[in-house]
Amino acid sequence: MRLAPLASRVAALLLFTAVLVGGAPAPSQDDVLRRVADGLESADPDAVLVDAAGRVEIVLFGQGGMFRRAQAEHVLRDFFRRYPPSRVAFSEPSSSDDGQSATGRYWPRSGGAPLNVRVLHRVVDEDWELSSIRIDQRPVVRTSGR
Template sequence: MKRTILMLIFAAWAFPMQLQAQSEVMNDIRAAIKSGSSKELSLYLNDVVELYFYGEMSSYSRTQAEYVLKDFFKENPPRNFIYKHQGSSKDGQLYAIGEYTYDNGTYSILLRIKEFEGKLRIFKIDFIDEQD
């Protein structure tokens, strides 16, 4: 009985901390995209990440993805990035849909995130040009 009570107390304590950590990661990702920092964003990429641009999906290592994102941000410097919707699936996968504005238009960005080796990591990013 004591063990059950201790487990419930621990769960009640740990759950808010997990939500806080999740919120911090999502805020850091948003800030990295908003500032156009591929270096900061790469801190949250999984070892392999899928990037979807212009109707084509490619898989990259974290380092390769950082360079691809650097080129994207250079070609499309951000004016703003905001989350429009965030949620999670039943299996614990997080997602966020955001609006990325730059001088020539807007992209919708879909981020897919899940836990790898105890850390939340982006494993897929879709850039959808709103002008197409």
């Protein structure tokens, strides 16, 4: 009888169904930061905001605020039009109890000094959610000093 091959096919089908129903594993901290970096480097607002909730803070050169996702896409699209990217690089993220932040550099294609970038992700219902993007010409994290 051919029950063994049938049983293995049923088992494989059940495992496949369990994976589909259970969904993919939650993205890691590195995954969510990599998606933002890749989105910035490819000038793709949708890719940058893939982990954003309904509202996200966008601050460019000291101006901005909280935006609905659709508005944030327009703000980023305009930024990319004015400052097309050449390269983006982030340092290691720093973690806190409720999230992670990472600082990095955004090199415009036009040359000149790189822009400073800071992104903040928060943990919401065990998932990482993009909550803030800040881009400025000066460092976006204040350093102590006089």
